[in-house]
Amino acid sequence: MSAELDFIAALRALAGDPAARGLRDDCAVLPFGGQTLVLTHDTIVAGVHFLPDMDPADIAWRLVATNISDLAAKGAAPVGVLLAYQLNGAEARFLEGLRAALAEYGAPLLGGDTVGMPDGAAQTLGLTAIGRATHTPVPGRDGAALGDILYITGPVGGAMIGLEALRGGDNGAASAAYRRPQAQLAAGIALAPHVGAMMDVSDGVLLDAARMATASRVTIAIDSAAVPIAAPEPRRAEALRWGDDYHLLFTAAPDVVLPVHAHAIGRVIAAGKAPILLDGAPLSLGDDLGFAHG
C-alpha cells in the first residue's frame, strides 16, 4: 500500500484544479458549459479485483455497475462510457454482460480503446463513466455536518456471501449480489438535493464512513446493530468490513424527510481522536475497518 499512497500523494500535487477535488472524492466534478460534468474512471485487474475464472459477462457488469455507482454517489445521470478493453479471447461473454449493464443504466458506449495482451499478462480493464449532475452543489465526501444522521440505502455483506457462493460453484441467485451489484442511480439522484455528504460503499461501510469522517473533519458514531446486513447475524462484524455492495452512505440533517427509504445507522459528532466510534469504541484508518485494495 505504501507505494500506492506515496504515488497518490504525488499525483495530488498535479491535481490542483478544484474539479479534481484533491483526488479524494469518487469523481471529478467540473462546470462545463452551463451544466456540471461528473467523471470517473476505474480500472480492474484479473486476480486483483476479480476472479480470473469468473464469467466475463459478470466482469463486464461489475465494471459498468461500479463506475455508475460512483456517478450515483454524486447524484449524476449517466451520459455514456468509454471502455478500455484488453483482448483475451472471451469477448463474446464480455459483450453479453456489457450490453446488459449499459442497458440497465441507460449509458451508451461512446468510445474507448481495444488493445492486445501479451502472453501471461493479467487482463486489465478500464471504464470511464461520464455523467451530468442533476443537482448542484454536487455532494462530496466532505459534507457531513455536526448533528447529521448517517444513513445507508441498503444492506452490507451481500457481496461477501455472494462471493462465497460463487467460489462454491454457484452462478445463480446465491452469488448474484457479488456478480451483479446494483448501482443505486435513482436513489442517488433523488437524494442529492437532501444530503450533507454522500458516497458509495465500495470498500466496507466502516472504512468508507471513516473516509467520509476524515474528509468532513468530524467523527461519525455508528451503531453496529442498526446497520442492515445481508448475511447471518454471527457474521455482522465481517459484513461491516466487507466491500462490493455499492449501497449509498450519506448524511442528512435530522429534520430532512428523505425521498427514498434508508436506514439510520449513526450520527455525526465533533471530531474526536478517531474518525469512527463503533458502539462507542474509537476506530481509526489504520485499524481493521475494511478492504483496502489497490
Added chain:
Amino acid sequence: MSAELDFIAALRALAGDPAARGLRDDCAVLPFGGQTLVLTHDTIVAGVHFLPDMDPADIAWRLVATNISDLAAKGAAPVGVLLAYQLNGAEARFLEGLRAALAEYGAPLLGGDTVGMPDGAAQTLGLTAIGRATHTPVPGRDGAALGDILYITGPVGGAMIGLEALRGGDNGAASAAYRRPQAQLAAGIALAPHVGAMMDVSDGVLLDAARMATASRVTIAIDSAAVPIAAPEPRRAEALRWGDDYHLLFTAAPDVVLPVHAHAIGRVIAAGKAPILLDGAPLSLGDDLGFAHG
C-alpha cells in the same frame, strides 16, 4: 487482428449514440451544457505499445501526448485528464514525465485510478482526455470532399528514426521524436474552422489517409515525393508506413488560406476501387500501408 475487429464490430452495435461517431473517429463528440465535449481514451501496454525498459518519464509523456493529439485532431482545447495507472515500482520517473506533459498541454489531472499489478503482468496504462471543442461542427475523418487538397502539418518517419536511436542507447535528441512526440494542439485549434476532414497520424500517413478516405467515401491520391520526411531519402517508403509521429492530416478546399504552415501531399478524388492512389497505384487497407497495432 481478427478477434479485435470482430469485437469492435460488436461494440459498434452498442455505440448507436451519435456522440460515439460509430467508434470510427478519434474521439467521442457530444453536446453538453451548450458546448461540445470531446472525449478520448487510449490504453498502452508494456511490450505492445511501448518498450518495457523505456524511461517511465517518456512512457508518461507519450501517454499524455498521444491522447492530447486526439483532441488536437478535433480542434479541442484540453480540459483535463483521468489517469489509469498500474504500480510497478517506477513511479518517480513516471511522475516526472507526467508532470512535464500535463504542463506542456495545460491539462490538469482531474482523477483516475491507481491499481496493483500481479507478478509477471504487463504494465497497462490508460488515459482519458477531456476537451472542449473550439469550433463546431467538430471535424471528423469523414469530411474529405471531392477536390479538397490533402495536407500534413509536418514530417513523418521521425519516430521511426527516433526509436532506432533509442534502441541503440540514445536518450537524447536523436530519439526525442519517438520518446517525446508533440501533439499539434495549437495547429488543430487553428485549423478546425477551415478543414474538411482531420485526424492525427498515429499509425502511418498511408494507413491513416486510407481510413480518412474510407470514412469519407472517396479516394485520396497521394504524391509520395511531396510528403515531408524526417528520415534519409532511401527510407521514404518506410517513413510513409511508420506511425507515432502525431502530425495532423487534413483536407481543405483549394481556395482555403491555411492559418498554419502545412504541406500539400495529395488531393481528394472520386471513390475508385481503392481508398488510396499512391503515385497513381491503388492501395487498399489490406495492403502494406502502415502499422496496425492492437
